[in-house]
Amino acid sequence: MIKRLIVLSIIYIFSSCATEYNRKDITKNAERYLSEQRFERAYTEFESSVSEHYEDIELHRDFIRFVSKAHRCLDANRFYEDNRKKKGYEHIYYYAKGLLGVVCIEMEKKDVMENFSKAIEFAPDNFEIRLRYGSILTEYEMYNEALKQFEALYKLNPASSAVMSYLALCSASLGSFEKGRQYIQKMMDLDFSDADLARANRAMDIINSSCLDTPSEIRDSFKKILDMILIEDRPAQAREIIENLILKYANIPALRLIKSMALSLTGEFSAALYELNSMGNISNECSYFQYTGGIIYLGVQKEDKGITMLEKAIELDPLMINSYRILSELYISRKDNPKAERALRYYLKLKRDDHKSRFLYGRLLLWEKKFDEASKQFETILAMEPENSLGIVGMGMLYAEYARASKDRRERDINLKRSLEYLNTAIKKDPENETIKSIIKSLNIKEE
Template identity: 25%
Template sequence: MKQLFIVLLIVFLPISLLASPYSSSITLFLKGYMSEIEGKQDDAIEFYNMALLANPESAAIRSELALSYVKKGELQKAKSLLLEALKIDDSNRMVLIILGSLYSSEGNLKEAKAMYEKCISIDKEDTEAYLFLGSIFIAEKKYDEALKSYEKILTYDEENVIALYYVARLNAEMQKYDTAKRTYERVIEIKPYFIPAILDMAILYEIEGNFDKAMELYQRVVAIEPVNKKALSRIANIFVRKKEYTRAIHEFEKLSDIDRSDLSIRVKIGLLHLEEKRFDEAIREFNILLAATPNNDTVRLYLAIAWKEKGDLQKAKEEFLKVSPQSEEFLTALRNLTLIYIKTKTTEEGIKTFEALLENMKENVELHLMLATLYEEKEDYGKSIVLLEKAKIVEPKNIEILYQIGMLYEKKGDTDNALKYMEEILTIDNEYPNALNFIGYTWAEKGINLEKAEEMIQKALKKKPDDGYIVDSLGWVFYQKGDYQRALSELLKAHKTLPEDPTIAEHVGDTYIKLEEYEKGLHYYNLAKELEKKEEKKRNLEEKIKRIEDKKR
């Protein structure tokens, strides 16, 4: 078509013009144009430059030459030529449009807008200029202005699909979903196979929670384009959200068939098998992935978790230990290993493993914490404290470390040191609920500072209103203040939250005894004795039970 245009141009040029001084310029320009059509960009630039030498006042030659430079990525040369062309002819539309695009690519949106607005002042129905102007307003997040630009197009071209599409998208961005959907429907009515509009409308239905309608639209896209990855992925994700994992796997398998190189799809399939407790299938998927990417620590972690969930803790340990200490997944691997060592009663093995790791990771705080946990499991509280004190040197304001040290001192029976660490925590975060609760409960146990204790525990409860231990502390403060009815109310709430906790059950029993409801008191004492694992505390409960039974006789 372009070649036909050139032939006609030559045929109908006046003889006088061909004989004029500009004839060589026209010939060179046409040679440049033909070179451009043939993809010979360097030749085109050479001919355009020669044409410009022959006709130095031509804005048209400058604009074509500038466009060639744009195609080569030489934007500054293009910009200089366009600015020269604009001085010659400030209403040259091609110059204005290209220059607007260059300004936009530089981030100079003010100048870009000026170019497009100039186009519109010349032609009130310049659709391309309105579209470009709208895109700038979107970049500036001036959605109302962008909307006006696109709606202007619709005043003279009411079926312009691109303008309608952007009107719909802008309404969706402004959360005017009903208007957006109506406009998308108009787009699809005009152009039934316009996939971007169908996909966008489906996403709106997803946002609104109408998964069935969204699914219908995604399936319409797949009917038009069976290998549309976005539609297939959204269908799979809807099944995930609906917890229909087997159907989700089926859709992800289709996606994987389309793009074998996208290993993230196989990861999702493995995780869904894991969610469905199909451990062998999950393990197979993760092993295949690791064969392709042996250093993928995320997949290695998933494989370890799959073995753990299956119940093969030995294989789980082996895989967790393969996770690179430099990876983000190492922390999760450490925590899982710690739990496995405790569960399998192999804390000595865990201690040796973690101490070996610590040789090369002396500043790894999490490793210190997990090793301290294993020593705590052995009831070697002193060693745990030493490890955590080393971690504290690395991170002196790490509240988790300070809290664990405080709790270890409490387990050693050194309440004064425990309180010291809890108070240190409150200098870092005066609203840290666990420290507030610890201090408040400790004072309540001693029967001192009860008003301040209540204040601290109430403050902790604002942060963790459903924490059974903090509710128990509040109940115990009321108990120590002699307000047994309020104490009972809080302690029963705590027991409901933590029915397996022997101390809370004992507190409920103590309160019933104070209220002279001995049968209920005995019931909770007996329950506490059943739940209690420490022999000394069991003996104390037995003594309480005996005293009440003797009193009843």
């Protein structure tokens, strides 16, 4: 009996893998035929595959996306009508009809919603149906109804980053700002996609703007100005825009806040502190206020106060990328490695291509003897940029630590050899890099 169960499990695993492979392959082939203008073959083969794997709801999703691009929506609609009475697949019929009504067939909102509601009646625990319906309701700005779908999905899968981001967006849109923050923080502890991050950013924009009572012209300019300061590194240009707005709107707290931020980034900390203290009744629960204050207090050599405010900024806005980076440097200087690790981990989730910070994170993990996690950081650098000298040095450091930890002489020698190979490669690629030289010297390893 046990042997039979094992065999069945293996068959199931391989059949699942095959379904996943077929789905991707089917979609890829259809796209290729479409690009070659072999329209009929593209459609008929895709439809045939959907018939063959009718139980795979994600294949239906891909099929409907395809027919929208191929302008074969009416054909797809007929296909689903022909399969309407397929026993046990009622949920797929209503899901497909609803999705067709969104992407390529003229259908009123109420009819789209009715189709999805019926699909959920037949398959209340189907993740894809609820996720798609919730996302559509969000697009319709029906946040209360969308929230119900995502709360149900959260019970089905509390580790879905997509669900977290939608919960954050719906909560923020409904004015539940603290809940929105909490969902974003939970998302930050998961692996999330760019789409998830975009939704979370929308939620945080709503939350952050709520703490600043400003005219619409300022609100519309607010994000643009902040991007100029925090992302584009153009504080002087941002300051010019802010000063023009201040002339028009006088003592609006939000403008003084941004002006103080711009001043701090150009090193004018005394003037920045004056602006910060001239804001009046701006809320301490505003992440931008905390971030700006943190930068200013660091600038006037009040490090403890600066750190406290930056930590508060992250608590209020878990996506405030610059706060993580600055705090990680401060924690490292204070030899507070656990806090530095945490700050860098979150920072790298938001800034995945910062190889220097990822290398630093890997070094911290090595110091804590977290070899597997450190290895992932260096491998990630090399996956993005195979010739990156920091990634190569990181691997050399990793194998040096493996060698030190090895009790078996043969294993130690193998790890030592690999370490030296990586380090020699790195120094050949970048012979004048003093950082690499000092790291290699600090390792103090040699072949015996």
